Amino acid sequence: MSVEQYWMGKGLDLDGLWRDFDSGSGYEQKVAASPLHLLRLTFDDHPLRLPLFDLEVLFKTVKGTFHDVKAECLTREAYDRAAPISLHRVDRGSGVFEFLAQFDPLMTWVVALGAAATWYRTSLAAGQELDETRLAFIRTNFPNASTSDVQAYMKAWTTFGRRRVLQQLIGQHLGRVEVSKALHSPPELPTMVDMKVVVALGQHGTDA
Numbered sequence: 001m002s003v004e005q006y007w008m009g010k011g012l013d014l015d016g017l018w019r020d021f022d023s024g025s026g027y028e029q030k031v032a033a034s035p036l037h038l039l040r041l042t043f044d045d046h047p048l049r050l051p052l053f054d055l056e057v058l059f060k061t062v063k064g065t066f067h068d069v070k071a072e073c074l075t076r077e078a079y080d081r082a083a084p085i086s087l088h089r090v091d092r093g094s095g096v097f098e099f100l101a102q103f104d105p106l107m108t109w110v111v112a113l114g115a116a117a118t119w120y121r122t123s124l125a126a127g128q129e130l131d132e133t134r135l136a137f138i139r140t141n142f143p144n145a146s147t148s149d150v151q152a153y154m155k156a157w158t159t160f161g162r163r164r165v166l167q168q169l170i171g172q173h174l175g176r177v178e179v180s181k182a183l184h185s186p187p188e189l190p191t192m193v194d195m196k197v198v199v200a201l202g203q204h205g206t207d208a
Helices: 005-010 014-023 026-034 055-071 078-083 103-116 123-141 149-159 163-171
Strands: 037-043 088-090 097-099 174-180 192-194
Touching: 037 055, 037 103, 055 078, 055 088, 055 097, 055 103, 055 123, 055 149, 055 163, 097 103, 103 123, 103 149, 103 163, 103 174
Parallel strands: none
Antiparallel strands: 037 097, 037 174, 088 097, 174 192
């Protein structure tokens, strides 16, 4: 995508875009049939008087890295079962972006985000202790997470190759990452779990 395409819409393949949309009923059905959790990202620099300049880049970074985490960290069978992440809501002027996704790939993505936020750690022993704390946090707040899924979480934490892209996402004043404790079930208001123990944005910053 060129600068003009991003900022002006110049030269976009709109016919192709609509063809892709019209061909996506299978993805819609897969998402609709999946048990979904709510992901809430809160960015601290979205003034009400200005347009959402970063909507496209934030949305596509989440969508693209979510796919890449699945492809790199999940088994082939788990990848085939996993639905794509979907944008659920953007609250105007609040910096709140909400997405819907299945729990296991979602938590794997959150762990990869945490790795991007804290990758500059220098003490291996301290890092291992911190990893154990984060995994204990996940198990306590999301007791349905299976033992086999921990392998995907740890792979996302140690080897996921798109850390610098996720660091770009964090650099857009990402202040909070939350995941719903239970499945998304409107009109009930979800109980959100702050993933600060996993992501540790405020404690560690965003340096590589």
